[in-house]
Amino acid sequence: MLAGGATFLTVRHLKFQNLIGGRTADARDRREVHGTKLAAPSSMFPKKKSQRSEDRDLRSVAATRRLPGQSLRDEKERLTDNRLIPFYFSCVFTWLLWGWEIYRARTHTPPNPSILLCLAIVVTGVTVIVLGRLFGRFQRLNRGERGELRTAEALDDLRTHGYRVVHDIVRKGFNIDHVVVGPAGVFAIETKFRSGEGEISFRNGEGLFIDGFPDERDSLKQARGNAREVNRIIKETCGFEEWVWPLVVFVGDWRVKNEWRNTDARVFTTDTLARHIVNQQPRLKQSEIKLIASHLERSAKT
Structure with a gap:
């Protein structure tokens, strides 16, 4: 009788304490009376990730991708x-x-x-x-x-069309500024920044001429070398060959006059680059795009 009364008083006391603290008393009270505690399921009260761990996750994500430049x-x-x-x-x-x-x-x-x-x-x-x-x-x-x-900003518009962009793939002695992978294929982009303004003409079989003078930096040769290197990376990592288009992009107040016909390289400004890529005929599946882009992103991290 005394034990039953003590148990009743203990339960009432626990309920009173829980009501004061703003909590409801139910099965947890009865478990405490018998000397046991009921742990709350983790799914009911998920732990909030601390700000420090969130910042660490963001830093780890940022460290895995190289930025343009x-x-x-x-x-x-x-x-x-x-x-x-x-x-x-x-x-x-x-x-x-x-x-x-x-x-x-x-x-x-x-x-x-x-x-x-x-x-x-x-x-x-x-x-x-x-x-x-x-x-x-x-x-x-x-x-x-x-x-x-500037080129990276122009390429951002391609993401809405199913393209993926990889920036700054560093190789021994040189780097590949940008690689675009999407439905129209793979494009290796060499960026050139020139002050001033004028006209750049790309003559088939003769090369680049800037305001009538030959391009001393041999931008077309660099772009073709970048495309060969990207092709080699795809062949080694993906197990198949894929044609890579070499592109040269001039940044600044320049107009490009293309006079090419049967040539592999192309020359553009930042205003016309994305439009040219989007207008090409599809040649890659989504699975191929994902495979190639993932391996190129790994190559950019190493």
């Missing part, structure tokens, strides 16, 4: 770390030494600033020469990066 940014970082910073601080250090000698001279400490002055002048001269060369190189890298980003 990433190899150019990596090159700028290497130049900054290996050339710019060491020469800058060596120049500053020598002038600090010379200033220290001047201080010693004014405090009547036996000085010898002439040697340090000569050293500072020599180091400054070398630093100016190196920084001048680096400045031109940084300018070219910045132009190339802007060009690749």
Whole structure:
């Protein structure tokens, strides 16, 4: 009788506590009376992912894909770390030494600033020469990066038509700016950024002419080399050969006059690139597009 009364009071006490805390008392109360606890199913109360784990997942996703112009940014970082910073601080250090000698001279400490002055002048001269060369190189890298980003923006419209775009596939000694895989096939794109404005003519059998002058950079040769490399990657990873179209895209205020007929390469501006690709006849299935694009994305990560 006493045990039953104690049990009844305990249940009432637990229900009262649960009502105060805003919780309902049911089977959990009875289990606690008998000395056991009922764990809530994980499906009823799913754990929320912490902000730190979400940020870590986003960083892992971002790290798996290369961005347009990433190899150019990596090159700028290497130049900054290996050339710019060491020469800058060596120049500053020598002038600090010379200033220290001047201080010693004014405090009547036996000085010898002439040697340090000569050293500072020599180091400054070398630093100016190196920084001048680096400045031109940084300018070219910045132009190339802007060009690749502009081309990537133009290629984004292709995603709605079932195309996949892979950026910045780095190979030994060179990189492939963009590769487009979709219903019309595979396209290897070489991006060229040129300041100024004018007309670029692509003459069949003669090559590229920029405002009437031959293209000294041989952009068509680079584009064809990129296409051969993409074809080799597809053959090694997918087990079959697929024709890869070499394309050259000029970024800037340029007009392209195409006079080609039977040639493999094509030349465009960012305004006409996506339209040309979409208008081609379909030749790849969705399964083939997915297979080729996935292997090319893996190649871009390595």
